[in-house]
Amino acid sequence: QPERRIGLTAHDFTQTFAASEVVLTRSVRVEGTPTVPSRWLLRLENLLGKAKAQTLHDNGAKWAYWQTLLDAANDKFDIEPPAPCPPVSARPRKLSVTQVETWMRDPYGVYARHILKLRALDDLDANPGAADYGTFIHDALDAFLQKFGRAVPEDAYEQLLKIGQDAAAEYLNRPGVRAFWWPRFERIAAWFVETERARRRDIKSIASEVLGDHVIDAPAGPFRLIAKADRVDTLTDGTLAIIDYKTGAPPSAKEVAAGFAPQLPLEAVIAEAGDFEGLHKARVSALDYWRLTGGDPAGERKSAGKEIESLVQATRDGLQNLIHRFDFEDTPYEARPHPQHAPRYSDYEHLARVKEWSAITGGEE
Numbered sequence: 001q002p003e004r005r006i007g008l009t010a011h012d013f014t015q016t017f018a019a020s021e022v023v024l025t026r027s028v029r030v031e032g033t034p035t036v037p038s039r040w041l042l043r044l045e046n047l048l049g050k051a052k053a054q055t056l057h058d059n060g061a062k063w064a065y066w067q068t069l070l071d072a073a074n075d076k077f078d079i080e081p082p083a084p085c086p087p088v089s090a091r092p093r094k095l096s097v098t099q100v101e102t103w104m105r106d107p108y109g110v111y112a113r114h115i116l117k118l119r120a121l122d123d124l125d126a127n128p129g130a131a132d133y134g135t136f137i138h139d140a141l142d143a144f145l146q147k148f149g150r151a152v153p154e155d156a157y158e159q160l161l162k163i164g165q166d167a168a169a170e171y172l173n174r175p176g177v178r179a180f181w182w183p184r185f186e187r188i189a190a191w192f193v194e195t196e197r198a199r200r201r202d203i204k205s206i207a208s209e210v211l212g213d214h215v216i217d218a219p220a221g222p223f224r225l226i227a228k229a230d231r232v233d234t235l236t237d238g239t240l241a242i243i244d245y246k247t248g249a250p251p252s253a254k255e256v257a258a259g260f261a262p263q264l265p266l267e268a269v270i271a272e273a274g275d276f277e278g279l280h281k282a283r284v285s286a287l288d289y290w291r292l293t294g295g296d297p298a299g300e301r302k303s304a305g306k307e308i309e310s311l312v313q314a315t316r317d318g319l320q321n322l323i324h325r326f327d328f329e330d331t332p333y334e335a336r337p338h339p340q341h342a343p344r345y346s347d348y349e350h351l352a353r354v355k356e357w358s359a360i361t362g363g364e365e
Contacts, residue, residue: 013040023063024056079357082108083332087114091326094224097266103322105343111333118174120347128171128271133181137292138209138230140167140185141192141245145208152196160189184294191299192292199233205290207232211277216320220327223317229267232279239285247316252290256304257311260341264289264304265315272312284308295362316344 011216016022024044027035045053092114095103103108112118114229143163144156153159163243171177231243244250244264251261258325264287274281305311325331336342345354 010040014020023060025060025063040162042079048331049065079353081335081354081357082352083334084108084111085329085332086111088220088327088329090115091220092219094226097225097227097263097270100225100262100266100319100322101260102343103326104262105338105341106336106346106348107326107333108335108352109343109346109348112351115333116207116353118348128145128177130248133246134155134323135173136164136181137185137188137247138170138245140164142208142230143167146193146204149206149208152193152200156193156196157189160193161186164189165359184298187294187298191297193303195290201258202236203233204236204238205234207234207276210279212267212275214273214275216323218320218323218327223323225265225266225270227270227276229276231273232267232271232276234279235285237285238282240268240271240279240282241286241288242271242284243288243290246289246291247293250291250302253303253305255341257314257342259315259318260338261304262319264314265311268308269316269319284312287311 006265024041026037026041029035049054092110095114099110099113102113128179140160140163143166144160147163148156148159164182165172168177168181168185172182195196204326207229208231210229210232212225212229214225216223216225229242230245233241233243235241242264244267255261268287269285270276271279272281285308287308289302289304291302292298328332335354337360338356346354349355
C-alpha cells in the first residue's frame with residue numbers, strides 16, 4: 001500500500017524534524033547520475049519560499065566545505081611506478097618458461113611472487129572458470145596421448161569422450177558447466193582425432209606433458225630454466241615439433257618475435273640442449289599453437305614463427321642477456337616497463353598501484 005508507506009515516512013520525517021537542531025543532507029549524484037530531491041525537501045522549500053530556502057542552503061555551505069577538507073591532500077606529488085632493486089642474493093635462480101614471459105612483460109610480478117613470496121588466495125567456493133576449463137582440456141588430451149601414443153584406434157573419438165568424462169568428473173555435476181563445457185569438448189575431440197590421424201604418418205613418437213630443466217651459466221651463478229611442454233613430437237626426419245594447447249587466444253607471431261611471448265621458443269631452447277626428460281637432443285623444426293575453443297572452427301593450428309632456427313637463437317641470446325642484466329643489483333624489477341605489452345592479468349596489480357601511477361604517466365593508454 002503506497003499511501004501507507006508514504007504516511008509512515010512522513011511521520012518519521014516530522015518526528016525527526018522536530019529536534020532542536022536539524023541538518024538536512026542529500027546526495028546530488030549517485031555514481032555520476034543526478035538524483036531527485038525527496039518530496040519532503042521539495043515541500044519544505046515551497047513552504048519557505050525561495051529566499052528563506054536559499055538562506056538554509058547558504059548556512060549548510062560550511063558543512064559541505066568541511067567535508068571537502070576530509071579528503072583534501074596536504075601535498076600533491078607524482079607517483080612513480082615501483083622499481084625495487086633487491087640484493088642479487090634474493091633474486092630467483094630458477095624460473096619457468098611462463099614466468100620468463102612475466103619477467104619480460106612485468107618484472108614487478110616476478111619480484112612479488114619469487115622474492116616477496118606472495119601468492120593470491122583462491123576464492124572460496126568459486127565456480128569453475130577459464131583456468132579450470134583449460135586444465136580439463138589439457139588433462140584429457142594428455143591422458144589420450146599417454147594411452148594411444150603409438151596408434152590412433154578406430155574408436156578414437158569415443159575413447160577421447162570417455163577420457164574427457166573422467167577428466168571433468170568433478171565439474172560435470174554442475175548443470176551450467178555441463179551445458180557450456182561438454183558440447184565444446186565434443187567438437188574439440190572430433191577435431192583433435194581428425195588432426196591426429198592426418199599427422200601420425202609423420203610422427204615417430206610423442207611426449208606429452210614432458211618436463212624440462214635447462215641450466216644457464218650467469219654472473220651470479222647457474223640459472224635454471226624449467227618447463228612442462230604440453231606436447232613434443234619426434235618427427236620421422238629426426239627433428240622435433242613442440243605444441244602448446246591454447247583454450248584462449250594464442251599470441252601473435254609479432255609478439256613471439258619481439259620476445260614478449262617466449263614460451264614456445266624457450267621450450268625449443270631446452271629441447272635443442274637435450275634437457276627434456278626422455279628426449280634426445282635434436283633440432284626443433286616446428287613451434288605450433290593449437291587453439292582449442294570448441295567453437296567454429298573447433299580447433300586451429302597456428303605457427304609461432306616461420307624462421308624457427310633464427311627465432312630460437314634470438315630467444316637463447318635474449319634470455320642470456322636478460323639473466324645477465326638482472327644479476328646486477330642496480331637493475332630494478334619495474335612494473336610494466338612496456339605498457340603496450342603489459343600482461344592481460346596480474347595478481348599484483350593492486351600491490352604495484354598500477355591505476356594510481358598510470359593515470360599520471362598515461363602508462364595504460
